[in-house]
Amino acid sequence: MSAARAMPTAKNDRRRVMITPEGIALPIVVGSRGSRFGALLLDLLFIVVLMISTTLLLAYLGSGVGDLRSEALAKGDKAIARASEFLVVLWIAVMFLFRHAYFLFFELGPRGATPGKRLTGLRIAARDGGRLTTEMVLARNLLRDIELFLPIAMIVTNSGADNMGAAGLAATVWFLVFGLFPFFNRDRLRAGDLVAGTWVVEAPRRKLEAVLSTTRTAASGHSAATGVHYRFGEAELAIYGEFELQTLERVLREDQPEALVAVHTAICRKIGWEPGAGDERAFLEAYYTQLRARLESGMRLGQRKADKHG
Amino acid sequence: MAFFGLLGGEAAASDAAIEAAALRSDRFRQEREGDWKRLEAIVTRMEAGRWRRLSDADVLALPVLYRTVASSLSVARETSLDAATLAYLEALVQRAWFLVYGPRTTLAGWLARFLGGEWSRAVRAIWPELLVAFTVMAVGTLVGWLLVSSDADWYYALVPGQFQDARVPGATREVLRDTLFGSAQDDGLSMFAAYLFSHNAGVAIMCFALGFAFGVPPLLLLVQNTATLGAMVWLYHDKGLATEFIGWLSIHGTTELLAILLAGAAGLHVGRSMAFPGTRGVMQAVAEAGQRAAVVMAGVVLMLVMAGMLEGFGRQLVDDTTGRYIIGYSMLAIWLAYFFAFRRTPSGSEAA
Numbered sequence: 001m002s003a004a005r006a007m008p009t010a011k012n013d014r015r016r017v018m019i020t021p022e023g024i025a026l027p028i029v030v031g032s033r034g035s036r037f038g039a040l041l042l043d044l045l046f047i048v049v050l051m052i053s054t055t056l057l058l059a060y061l062g063s064g065v066g067d068l069r070s071e072a073l074a075k076g077d078k079a080i081a082r083a084s085e086f087l088v089v090l091w092i093a094v095m096f097l098f099r100h101a102y103f104l105f106f107e108l109g110p111r112g113a114t115p116g117k118r119l120t121g122l123r124i125a126a127r128d129g130g131r132l133t134t135e136m137v138l139a140r141n142l143l144r145d146i147e148l149f150l151p152i153a154m155i156v157t158n159s160g161a162d163n164m165g166a167a168g169l170a171a172t173v174w175f176l177v178f179g180l181f182p183f184f185n186r187d188r189l190r191a192g193d194l195v196a197g198t199w200v201v202e203a204p205r206r207k208l209e210a211v212l213s214t215t216r217t218a219a220s221g222h223s224a225a226t227g228v229h230y231r232f233g234e235a236e237l238a239i240y241g242e243f244e245l246q247t248l249e250r251v252l253r254e255d256q257p258e259a260l261v262a263v264h265t266a267i268c269r270k271i272g273w274e275p276g277a278g279d280e281r282a283f284l285e286a287y288y289t290q291l292r293a294r295l296e297s298g299m300r301l302g303q304r305k306a307d308k309h310g
Numbered sequence: 311m312a313f314f315g316l317l318g319g320e321a322a323a324s325d326a327a328i329e330a331a332a333l334r335s336d337r338f339r340q341e342r343e344g345d346w347k348r349l350e351a352i353v354t355r356m357e358a359g360r361w362r363r364l365s366d367a368d369v370l371a372l373p374v375l376y377r378t379v380a381s382s383l384s385v386a387r388e389t390s391l392d393a394a395t396l397a398y399l400e401a402l403v404q405r406a407w408f409l410v411y412g413p414r415t416t417l418a419g420w421l422a423r424f425l426g427g428e429w430s431r432a433v434r435a436i437w438p439e440l441l442v443a444f445t446v447m448a449v450g451t452l453v454g455w456l457l458v459s460s461d462a463d464w465y466y467a468l469v470p471g472q473f474q475d476a477r478v479p480g481a482t483r484e485v486l487r488d489t490l491f492g493s494a495q496d497d498g499l500s501m502f503a504a505y506l507f508s509h510n511a512g513v514a515i516m517c518f519a520l521g522f523a524f525g526v527p528p529l530l531l532l533v534q535n536t537a538t539l540g541a542m543v544w545l546y547h548d549k550g551l552a553t554e555f556i557g558w559l560s561i562h563g564t565t566e567l568l569a570i571l572l573a574g575a576a577g578l579h580v581g582r583s584m585a586f587p588g589t590r591g592v593m594q595a596v597a598e599a600g601q602r603a604a605v606v607m608a609g610v611v612l613m614l615v616m617a618g619m620l621e622g623f624g625r626q627l628v629d630d631t632t633g634r635y636i637i638g639y640s641m642l643a644i645w646l647a648y649f650f651a652f653r654r655t656p657s658g659s660e661a662a
Contacts, residue, residue, distance in 0.1 A: 021411070069512050096508045100515075107570025110355050110409060123408070127597070131411045134420050136597075139604035145512075146519035195580060196604070204401030208347070209394040213333045226382065246393040253394060258498050289333060292391050296335050297390060 016187075018129045028125070031200040033182050035120040040148075042116030043102070051098050053092065062087045077245035099149065103141045108134060113203065123203040127187070136196040143192030152173035209253060217288040230286035236271040237294045243307035245295060248288050252281075260284060335390035346402060350376040353405050376406040385626035414529050423607065432605040433649045439575035439582065443532060447571060454540025464484040468541040469474050476556060477542065485547040490551070490558045491629055507618030518607050521577025528577035535570065558633035560638030562621035568645055569613035576603035576610070613645075 014030045059182045065084045106114040112132060113123040124140070126132045154171035169310060182188040187199050217223055221230040251259050268275035295305060352368050352375070383399040392395065457464040462479040469477075477489055490650070513531075521526035539559075546555035583594065583599035620637070628634055 020380070020403075020407055022377065024384060024403065026407065027400060028404070075508065092505055092508050096511070100511075110359060110412060112408060112412065125408065128594075132408070133601065135604045138608055139600040142515055142604060142607055143519050145515050150516065195596055195600035196592065197594075197601065204404055206398045206401040208350070208398045211336045212392070213336045243392055245391055249393055277576050292335075293333055294389055296389060298334065298390070299365035 013186075018125075020129065021307075024046065025264070029202040030188055031122040031202055032189055035122060036117075036182070036200055039114070039116035039120040039122055046115055047098050047102055050102075051095060054094050054098075058087050058094075060092050060238075067110060074275045090130075100145070107137045107141070111203070115138075117200070118203075121203055122200050124198050125201050127197050127199045132198070134166075136198050138196075140192035140196035140198050140304070142218075143190075143195055147178040147181075147191055151178070157256060212249065212252060212285070213289045213292070215285060217282045218285040221286040221290070223279055225281060225282060226277070226279050228282075230283055230290075231288050232271070232287060234294075237291050239308055240291055241305035241307040241309075242295060245288070245291055247303055248284065252284060252288060255281075334387070334495070338385070338389065339395055340390070342378075345375055345378050346382065346399070346513070349379050349406055350402055353402070353409060356409050357405070372406070373410055373439060376403070376410050379403055379406065414608030419631050427652070429605055429609045430649045432602050433572065433609070435602055436575050436579045439578040440571065442578060443528075443571045446529055446532045446574070447536045451540035451543070453533070454537030455544045456540075458535070458541040458544045458635065465541050465545065468537050477545060478533060479545060479548075481545075481549075483551065486546060486548040486549055486551055487554070490546075490554050507615055510569075510614045510618065514610050515592065515607070517570060518577045518580075518603060518610075519605070521580040526581070528581070529576040532574045534569070539563055554631050557634035557638070559626045561628065561634040562617045562627040562638070564638045564642035565613055565618035565620060565645065568642065569610045569617060572606055572613070573610045576606040579603050579606075616641075 014032065016030060017024055018024045018028045036066060041080060055103045055309065061292055062084055065087065080089065083214070103114055106117075111118060111123060112125065117123060124132065125138070151171045151174045155168060178191055181190050181194075185194075187193075189199060191198055217230075248263065253262050257280075261277075264280040264283055265275045267284070298305065348371070352372055355364055357370075379399065380403050383396075383403050386396055386399055393512065454468055457470065458479075465479050477486065486534075513535075517528050517531050520531065543552065543555060546552055578601045580596065583595040587595035590598070620641070624637060625634070628637060654656050
């Protein structure tokens, strides 16, 4: 739609349209590779921090139990021995869960995103525009194991030895094949996304901006500062289209004095007025409202004007 | 400058639009923004996971408000040129859409559906792969047996080092017997069980995930693992301990090998859909197969938990062959009955 034109061109190749079951086309922006990589690094960082802190906590508990244990073994008391064994079982279970359940737990939540994705403004969604199911989340995270953890583990174990031989090389190639997977398809899918039928999209979050046409100036064209009534004629409004209107809207919302002056000067020159000074905002509000009124009434009649050339 | 405003005052069309406090499209917005803000508040609270603090009225209102706001968006696109409002509505509809059409079940609800038919249905749906995986495993065992029986040196190639403690060709019957029985000291069993589970689950997940490469790696993995099995069976058979060895293996092995078979079949299923997508697009075929296989895999992890416990506790605590056979094969019978005899179609299925 018209909004797409206002977006910077670099973003255009990530824009997709998704049709909801109600038949409404929603624009969707596929997450960039950079932000996905950032999200992954953040998540891995969180997991490592969790793992280390749990390990330290359990080790601390274990050392306490261990002291008791050596005494207990001397006396033949088995309860304490069981306790330290329980801690090891707990540790194995917790490590397994951190590795496999961290992503599952968060992606199944209402945000559909791990903490790392949330911080980078991403979430996962079903590629076909339907419901995101538990099965999809399971599938995409099972694949993560061979894409990421397995080759990393292989590289780490092989790099310890001096001969970073064939196995290390194979692991590196493997890692690169999956790591670079998102570079070889349009939707930035990794292997897990492909198998699960999901993709990673930007999670939109926008505030409702103020209504621009409620100020007194906008409504009546009357400037409080100078007492002037701004009224623009058909010829003066006819030169601009929707693109210019939305640029003007952005300038008004951002409210930067220099931008206001520059746009004011440009419009005055275009419509043949002598640009004054000191009342730019009132002038622009009035011009914006009247231009929008004109374009929107044209819209209702099925006549649209995309920009000043159209 | 004061004069300029007076110059263009004659256009009657613009008069009508300006006379009210706002543009027509802004009045449209003002009439509806209460609904929009309410939806936004509900969505924000749901996204933060604060379901409990939502009133029943709000929960019920969500789908209704979603449709209201979606229709506001449709209307606004045709009548309004306010880019900020349109962007807000698009973002809001998208957020609400994720919630209205998101994974709605709780974990407990999903588990109930999963155990109540979804899992066994997924297993039945991949039956061709189950047959292939079973054949491959049987052939793998046979190959392992034949190789070692023709030349005992193969044993060292087929069986990983960790099993080569006392269990090597040429070991006496007594030594081998000791590896099967009498380890009933209960120290560290739960530790061992947890380790086994964690390890086996890793293997099974790999077996599934490698199906991605057209299903060839899972086949190789199955052959490799069962060849080890065949070699070890030969070793014990050679000393007349085959029955005891199979009992030692069966108590957890029926569950574990079945789980690995399922994992391999799930991997094959994904690989097959990639190589032969049929009339669907490859992407769609792979996604469907991947989701079905994921259900099977969730069950595999569950089975491996049980296998780990049977292996860690059951095998060491049940120290006679008959008991081991009884436990092992009743587990197998239970699994098979559950997968193939249990055909209730779950009500209220989420998968459309």
